[in-house]
Amino acid sequence: MKTLYLDAFSGISGDMFIGALLDLGVNFEQFQTELAKLHVGDYRLRHERLAKNSIYGTNFDVEMNDEKDHGFIEPHDHHHHDVRHLSDICSLIDSSDLSAKIKKQSISVFTEIAKAEAAVHQMTLADVHFHEVGALDSIVDIVGCFIALDLLGVDDVGASALTDGSGFIRVAHGQMPVPVPAVMQMRIGTAIPIKQRTDIQTELITPTGMGLVKEIVSHFGTIPEDGVLLKTGYGFGKRDTGSFNALRALLFETKKSRQTVNTDHDEVLLIEANLDDQSGESLGFAMDQLIDAGAFDVFFTPIYMKKNRPACKLSVLCAPEERDTFVNLLLKHTSTIGVRYQVMQRSIMQRQFKKVETKFGTIRVKVARRDGVVKQTAEYDDCACAARTHGVSLAAVEQEVRRQLSDSLNQN
Numbered sequence: 117m118k119t120l121y122l123d124a125f126s127g128i129s130g131d132m133f134i135g136a137l138l139d140l141g142v143n144f145e146q147f148q149t150e151l152a153k154l155h156v157g158d159y160r161l162r163h164e165r166l167a168k169n170s171i172y173g174t175n176f177d178v179e180m181n182d183e184k185d186h187g188f189i190e191p192h193d194h195h196h197h198d199v200r201h202l203s204d205i206c207s208l209i210d211s212s213d214l215s216a217k218i219k220k221q222s223i224s225v226f227t228e229i230a231k232a233e234a235a236v237h238q239m240t241l242a243d244v245h246f247h248e249v250g251a252l253d254s255i256v257d258i259v260g261c262f263i264a265l266d267l268l269g270v271d272d273v274g275a276s277a278l279t280d281g282s283g284f285i286r287v288a289h290g291q292m293p294v295p296v297p298a299v300m301q302m303r304i305g306t307a308i309p310i311k312q313r314t315d316i317q318t319e320l321i322t323p324t325g326m327g328l329v330k331e332i333v334s335h336f337g338t339i340p341e342d343g344v345l346l347k348t349g350y351g352f353g354k355r356d357t358g359s360f361n362a363l364r365a366l367l368f369e370t371k372k373s374r375q376t377v378n379t380d381h382d383e384v385l386l387i388e389a390n391l392d393d394q395s396g397e398s399l400g401f402a403m404d405q406l407i408d409a410g411a412f413d414v415f416f417t418p419i420y421m422k423k424n425r426p427a428c429k430l431s432v433l434c435a436p437e438e439r440d441t442f443v444n445l446l447l448k449h450t451s452t453i454g455v456r457y458q459v460m461q462r463s464i465m466q467r468q469f470k471k472v473e474t475k476f477g478t479i480r481v482k483v484a485r486r487d488g489v490v491k492q493t494a495e496y497d498d499c500a501c502a503a504r505t506h507g508v509s510l511a512a513v514e515q516e517v518r519r520q521l522s523d524s525l526n527q528n
């Protein structure tokens with residue numbers, strides 16, 4: 117499974133995000149072909165690989181045939197020409213030939229940003245409007261991010277704390293404090309970590325960047341310790357920050373913890389050892405090593421052994437063909453000088469995973485089937501991350517997943 121990690125030490129914007137994904141190896145021609153499914157013209161994509169601070173990365177920009185007009189809305193300025201409301205943008209995306217998943221994710225980000233703008237400028241959601249040209253830039257940025265993620269085959273996205281600058285930036289309506297109001301608004305009710313650099317007096321996190329993070333990032337923390345790092349990519353920011361202004365994207369191959377099972381019968385190997393002379397600390401360490409090596413399960417059972425010794429039985433379940441790997445790990449990490457093992461028959465339910473889009477982001481659901489019995493279980497890790505990110509209870513996320521599942525059942 118592919119996990120993307122966003123190292124946002126210099127914030128995040130739509131352009132930086134796409135730049136970093138192109139730098140990871142997204143095929144540009146394929147990217148353009150997919151974007152053409154939006155059926156909007158009047159823009160050109162510019163991408164260039166160059167070095168900043170001697171580090172090579174990608175500069176990505178959407179060039180408008182009309183002059184680019186930044187910012188989502190012009191509050192209090194209703195006399196001007198071509199504007200697009202949220203509903204226009206949703207219809208444009210909905211009527212495109214993009215996949216249902218990309219449509220849904222893109223509309224969700226636009227709605228999130230529009231809600232933030234509506235709250236900051238005290239407008240109704242229906243009144244929020246976007247400059248035609250600025251809106252097109254944002255549509256390409258937002259839809260483009262989801263296309264690039266899809267082309268890379270990313271299953272899961274994590275991120276560092278997002279760094280922003282401080283001070284004020286100048287936009288059409290005057291000065292805005294950094295983090296800009298729409299970014300702060302989108303943080304409400306979430307635990308998305310934002311670190312401020314007081315030595316950088318400009319904006320590093322744009323509303324588009326924050327909207328994308330809110331939609332796709334399922335967990336925040338340091339760079340993953342596990343998994344094979346496949347590639348690194350840098351997407352450059354446009355502002356002069358006085359520091360290295362880029363978003364670093366790291367693509368990992370991580371273990372398939374959520375495997376598809378297409379059989380209703382299989383065999384597992386049970387390996388056991390009785391241990392009466394090992395500390396709790398080193399038993400815990402041994403368990404971690406066995407789990408990290410891909411054991412299906414590892415567990416301890418309290419037992420009484422000879423000479424009245426309270427002890428524990430260590431049991432490991434693994435694939436039969438991995439016997440040598442796990443026997444060696446047990447001998448290496450525990451005090452035993454021998455292990456027992458037996459192959460066991462299992463009756464199992466066939467398992468598949470599906471992704472459910474919820475207001476708390478994408479949650480994986482395990483669907484198990486056998487002889488007309490169907491069990492659907494939301495992945496605990498995804499629900500826990502979403503609950504932390506959005507500052508809600510685990511039960512609220514699980515309830516939302518159940519609601520989405522029953523809605524889709526009713527629609528089919």
Ligand SMILES: O=C([S-])c1cc(C(=O)S)c[n+]([C@@H]2O[C@H](COP(=O)(O)O)[C@@H](O)[C@H]2O)c1
Pocket residue numbers: 129130186187188189190191233236254285287288292296297298299319322323324325
């Ligand atoms: O034009 C408006 S109303 C505007 C509002 C806000 C708020 O935070 S409210 C922010 N901005 C700035 O516009 C640019 C473009 O942002 P993108 O997300 O489209 O890249 C950025 O500097 C925003 O902070 C404009």
Ligand code: NI
Pocket residue numbers: 188189233236237298
């Ligand atoms: Ni605004």
